[in-house]
Amino acid sequence: MISTLWESLLDLLFPPRPGCPFCGAPGSGTEVCCTCLSTISGYRLEPHCCLCGRLPEKMAPSAPDGYYLCSECRRHGWPFVLARAAGPYEGILKEVIHRFKYGGSRRLAVPLAALMVEVLLSETLYANIDLVLPVPLTYNKLRRRGFNQAGLLAKEIGSGLKIPVSGSVLVKITDTPSQTGLSRAAREINLKNVFKVTDARYLQGKNILIVDDVFTTGSTMSSAAAVVKRAGAVQVFVVTAATGRCS
Numbered sequence: 015m016i017s018t019l020w021e022s023l024l025d026l027l028f029p030p031r032p033g034c035p036f037c038g039a040p041g042s043g044t045e046v047c048c049t050c051l052s053t054i055s056g057y058r059l060e061p062h063c064c065l066c067g068r069l070p071e072k073m074a075p076s077a078p079d080g081y082y083l084c085s086e087c088r089r090h091g092w093p094f095v096l097a098r099a100a101g102p103y104e105g106i107l108k109e110v111i112h113r114f115k116y117g118g119s120r121r122l123a124v125p126l127a128a129l130m131v132e133v134l135l136s137e138t139l140y141a142n143i144d145l146v147l148p149v150p151l152t153y154n155k156l157r158r159r160g161f162n163q164a165g166l167l168a169k170e171i172g173s174g175l176k177i178p179v180s181g182s183v184l185v186k187i188t189d190t191p192s193q194t195g196l197s198r199a200a201r202e203i204n205l206k207n208v209f210k211v212t213d214a215r216y217l218q219g220k221n222i223l224i225v226d227d228v229f230t231t232g233s234t235m236s237s238a239a240a241v242v243k244r245a246g247a248v249q250v251f252v253v254t255a256a257t258g259r260c261s
């Protein structure tokens with residue numbers, strides 16, 4: 015009842031677009047239109063790093079076997095097995111994520127998560143996930159924003175794939191300090207002790223999927239995944255709604 019009232023209030027404050035939830039083109043109001051879908055699915059046809067999922071800044075050197083590994087992934091490992099995204103953090107997807115995250119359009123979690131589920135189902139490596147964890151926000155940030163965008167995506171993904179979701183096993187204890195201009199090594203030191211596992215029993219011997227809205231430098235995700243692995247997870251996988259470009 016309270017949530018229905020809350021939803022109605024949100025409808026008054028942020029009226030849903032009449033058509034495509036992404037671009038507003040005429041339609042049922044729940045389905046993402048063909049134009050938006052084809053723009054976003056074009057990403058899957060572009061060469062992207064087979065490990066971190068990011069798109070290359072310039073045209074990727076085409077590998078004979080069709081696989082492309084970005085220069086960062088060639089230089090360093092990650093604490094996760096692979097990362098994928100529904101599309102690039104550009105154009106319509108970037109605009110939708112901004113509306114979702116900063117404009118309070120929580121219902122955008124549904125079509126965004128549906129695209130992420132499609133990606134998860136298309137990669138066999140994602141087949142044995144035991145638990146879904148959103149990248150958490152600190153208590154203060156959560157109070158200011160009112161919701162965790164990654165939490166809403168994780169919830170939708172969990173129900174789409176019938177996998178349990180926990181918003182309390184992985185917590186964020188301090189706000190991310192500014193990362194601007196820092197090297198990858200410096201960013202990693204900067205993010206040390208930002209995340210904490212509250213109960214390692216949920217992670218031991220399990221394959222974990224960590225969910226966030228955007229993957230850019232990968233530092234936040236790397237730091238969260240490292241904490242989850244240290245707590246005893248077997249393998250950590252990553253999915254985001256959008257991803258950046260690497261140099």
Ligand SMILES: [Zn+2]
Pocket residue numbers: 034035036037038039046047048049050051
């Ligand atoms: Zn559209």
Ligand SMILES: [Zn+2]
Pocket residue numbers: 063064065066067068083084085086087260
């Ligand atoms: Zn990469």
